[in-house]
Every structure is written in structure tokens, then in C-alpha cells.
Amino acid sequence: RPYAPPFPDPDAMLALRRIIIHERPEIVHAHNWLVYSFLPLKAWSGTRLIVTLHSYNLACVKTTLMYRKALCDGPGMKKCLGCAMKHYGFAKGIPTVLSNQLMGLVERSAVDMFLAVSQAVAVGNGLVGSGPPFQVIPNFMPDDVSVLQGDAEAYLAQLPAQDYLLFVGAFNYQKGVDVLLRAYADLTHAPPLVLIGYPTRDWPSLSMDCPENVFVLNGWPRYAVMEAWRRSIIALAPSVGPETFGIAVMEAMTLGCPVIASRIGGLIDLVADGETGLLVQPGDSSALRQAIERLLSDPNLRSRMGKAGLSKVSEFRASNVVPRIEQIYKQVLL
The missing domain is CATH 3.40.50.2000 (Glycogen Phosphorylase B;)
Structure with missing residues (x-):
């Protein structure tokens, strides 16, 4: 999506609810913006929630930790509002900052395990030493990624x-x-x-x-x-x-x-x-x-x-990383 606001999407919530009723999952493993539409359903569904963090969205409304072409030295309401309005526009910037902060608090309390794709993501999102359970599980590549897949x-x-x-x-x-x-x-x-x-x-x-x-x-x-x-x-x-x-x-x-x-x-x-x-x-x-x-x-x-x-x-091949994710599934169900 070109722009995915950090709050629940009613259509996505209804679609997820139908899937949960039909599939009855024990675990929901979410990535990126779709987690916001599952959070209101989590208690009702009775599932465990695992979220893979591919960005710095828990700490930064732009998800990049960048401010004026440089590394951001930390959040601040006035600074974040100005940054978001410049990036998303006035109409989207203000509600995006406010909802990102609110949904970030909800997400931190509802998620059973965060999977950060690098140590930098864990640190940048404020997970280290702050309470929410997390592990660093990297992105992975298919084992056959070096095999030519098309006519290049x-x-x-x-x-x-x-x-x-x-x-x-x-x-x-x-x-x-x-x-x-x-x-x-x-x-x-x-x-x-x-x-x-x-x-x-x-x-x-x-x-x-x-x-x-x-x-x-x-x-x-x-x-x-x-x-x-x-x-x-x-x-x-x-x-x-x-x-x-x-x-x-x-x-x-x-x-x-x-x-x-x-x-x-x-x-x-x-x-x-x-x-x-x-x-x-x-x-x-x-x-x-x-x-x-x-x-x-x-x-x-x-x-x-x-x-x-x-x-x-x-170390980053699917055959090495996927079993680590499966082991975490077992842990959160205990």
C-alpha cells in the first residue's frame, strides 16, 4: 500500500475475523501494517500474536529513524509532528503521529513475541531492556536463490x-x-x-x-x-x-x-x-x-x-532460519 495508516482498517478487520472463524488458528504471525487490524481482535480470537518487525515503526512514524536526511536523535512530539507532516502531508501527518503512538502502546502490550530482523531493529524500536518479549530472527533467503529463475x-x-x-x-x-x-x-x-x-x-x-x-x-x-x-x-x-x-x-x-x-x-x-x-x-x-x-x-x-x-x-538460508521461527511458535504456545 502507498500509505498504510497505523490504525485498524474496518474492511481488513472483517476479513481477518472471517478467516479466524474459518481457520481457528492458534498463532497469528503478523508483518507490517496488517497487525493494526488484528489487534482489536486478539482477545476475542484467543490466539497468540507474533509480530516480525521489518522497520522502526514502534519508534518512528516514518519507520526510518531519519530526520532531515540525518539519523534521528530521538522522538519528540513537536519534532515528530513536523517530520510527519512534511513526509505525509498536513492532513495525514497529525493523525498518523497520534495513532502511531496509541497503537504502539497497544501493540507492545498485546504481542506475545516480537521478532526483530536485526539487533539494530530491536534497539531502534526500544525493545531492549523495556519489557516486551523479543528475539532477533533475521530475514532469510530461499535455499535455491542462486539458481536462475527466469530469462534475464x-x-x-x-x-x-x-x-x-x-x-x-x-x-x-x-x-x-x-x-x-x-x-x-x-x-x-x-x-x-x-x-x-x-x-x-x-x-x-x-x-x-x-x-x-x-x-x-x-x-x-x-x-x-x-x-x-x-x-x-x-x-x-x-x-x-x-x-x-x-x-x-x-x-x-x-x-x-x-x-x-x-x-x-x-x-x-x-x-x-x-x-x-x-x-x-x-x-x-x-x-x-x-x-x-x-x-x-x-x-x-x-x-x-x-x-x-x-x-x-x-546462516540466513530458509533451511536454517525457518526452524528457529517454528521453535518460537512452540514456545509461545506453552
């Missing part, structure tokens, strides 16, 4: 013929695209830089500073992105916002691509600095440039990090 040739023909650097994600400031473009502009004799993702409202201003030899590709399906990772020599994740996990990084590691990422958020759970890749200070284009230069100059290091990443990412 038409997409791959758009890629450079030679080695290239690859970024995958939204073209915005939060993902550090401006930092990446500055770092790339300062490189000499660098291979092409490929950006695969989708434009945002930040892109018109970002694209004005786009250096030469940058390929911007929009609207790729996942199977084609995976093949692009397979052909790239370095994966880049220069986020300035606290990534909740880093799906793109996990995809790159699955195909043995060494990663340069920001030392922030859930990226720290994925990238072991000096082993599976390199971590740099968020927003530091000079540090990012130096990290790129280091890997470009040392093919053996790239190969070692790629192999180490391939070993590390096995």
Missing part, C-alpha cells in the same frame, strides 16, 4: 561488458546514493558503476551530480538483479540511514560478491569488517572511495572476502 538476457544486455561496481536499492539520500556518486567521481580509472533500483523524489537532484560511466537501470525483476550480482566485482551499500537488515547485501553475498557497506543498522549483522567485506563510516565519501580503491587493487582480497561472505550467508 534482455536485462543483462544493458550491463557493461567489462567488470563493474554495483549498487541495488532506492535512488535516495537515505541509501547514500549522493555519497556513492561523490566517491565514484573521485576515483581514477575505475570500472563502470551500475545503479539498479527505482527513482524517488530525491533522484532529480541526485542525478544532477551523476558522473560519467554510471549506468542507471530501473525496474529490474529480482532474478535479473541476482544475475547482475553474479557478474559484479564489488557490491556497494553506502546507506546513511540505519538499514533494518540489508536484503541487497545478503543477495550479493549469496553470489560470492564482496561488500563495502556503511557501519550502521543491520548491515553490521551481515558484513564482518575485513572478512566478508569492508565497513565505512556512513556519509564519508572519502572513506568509501578508499575502500573501493583497496578492493579494486587486490583481486585476491576480493576473492577471499567473496568466499567468506558465501559461507556467512548460509
Whole structure:
């Protein structure tokens, strides 16, 4: 949904009620906005409720922990109202802030177990040391994710013929695209830089500073992105916002691509600095440039990090993560 308000949706509530009557579940495992429509039904249903947190929605009305293109230093009513009105508009901003705070309190009291996709998500949502039960259970990938799932040739023909650097994600400031473009502009004799993702409202201003030899590709399906990772020599994740996990990084590691990422958020759970890749200070284009230069100059290091990443990412395969979720189901039913 383009906009999912943090309060119950009457149609969704009725649909969920019909499903509960028909299926009689013991556990409801909710993700994202749909949980708000289940919360009023929880006591009536008699089910246990597990919620996977993929964002910072318990603490931030925008779900990002970002304020004016920088990491937010904490909530405040006046600040949150202004931020929400700028992001959602005046009509939606005020009720969204108020309902997010109210439903956040309801959610914290009603949920039997929160599953945070990274330690950063648990900390950012205020779960650590605050009472609500939680465990960190990461996102996962299908075991066969590296197997080509579709005909990607038409997409791959758009890629450079030679080695290239690859970024995958939204073209915005939060993902550090401006930092990446500055770092790339300062490189000499660098291979092409490929950006695969989708434009945002930040892109018109970002694209004005786009250096030469940058390929911007929009609207790729996942199977084609995976093949692009397979052909790239370095994966880049220069986020300035606290990534909740880093799906793109996990995809790159699955195909043995060494990663340069920001030392922030859930990226720290994925990238072991000096082993599976390199971590740099968020927003530091000079540090990012130096990290790129280091890997470009040392093919053996790239190969070692790629192999180490391939070993590390096995922790996040479905066959390893799903049994952990099933074990939690058993725990909440005791």
C-alpha cells in the first residue's frame, strides 16, 4: 500500500475475523501494517500474536529513524509532528503521529513475541531492556536463490561488458546514493558503476551530480538483479540511514560478491569488517572511495572476502532460519 495508516482498517478487520472463524488458528504471525487490524481482535480470537518487525515503526512514524536526511536523535512530539507532516502531508501527518503512538502502546502490550530482523531493529524500536518479549530472527533467503529463475538476457544486455561496481536499492539520500556518486567521481580509472533500483523524489537532484560511466537501470525483476550480482566485482551499500537488515547485501553475498557497506543498522549483522567485506563510516565519501580503491587493487582480497561472505550467508538460508521461527511458535504456545 502507498500509505498504510497505523490504525485498524474496518474492511481488513472483517476479513481477518472471517478467516479466524474459518481457520481457528492458534498463532497469528503478523508483518507490517496488517497487525493494526488484528489487534482489536486478539482477545476475542484467543490466539497468540507474533509480530516480525521489518522497520522502526514502534519508534518512528516514518519507520526510518531519519530526520532531515540525518539519523534521528530521538522522538519528540513537536519534532515528530513536523517530520510527519512534511513526509505525509498536513492532513495525514497529525493523525498518523497520534495513532502511531496509541497503537504502539497497544501493540507492545498485546504481542506475545516480537521478532526483530536485526539487533539494530530491536534497539531502534526500544525493545531492549523495556519489557516486551523479543528475539532477533533475521530475514532469510530461499535455499535455491542462486539458481536462475527466469530469462534475464534482455536485462543483462544493458550491463557493461567489462567488470563493474554495483549498487541495488532506492535512488535516495537515505541509501547514500549522493555519497556513492561523490566517491565514484573521485576515483581514477575505475570500472563502470551500475545503479539498479527505482527513482524517488530525491533522484532529480541526485542525478544532477551523476558522473560519467554510471549506468542507471530501473525496474529490474529480482532474478535479473541476482544475475547482475553474479557478474559484479564489488557490491556497494553506502546507506546513511540505519538499514533494518540489508536484503541487497545478503543477495550479493549469496553470489560470492564482496561488500563495502556503511557501519550502521543491520548491515553490521551481515558484513564482518575485513572478512566478508569492508565497513565505512556512513556519509564519508572519502572513506568509501578508499575502500573501493583497496578492493579494486587486490583481486585476491576480493576473492577471499567473496568466499567468506558465501559461507556467512548460509546462516540466513530458509533451511536454517525457518526452524528457529517454528521453535518460537512452540514456545509461545506453552
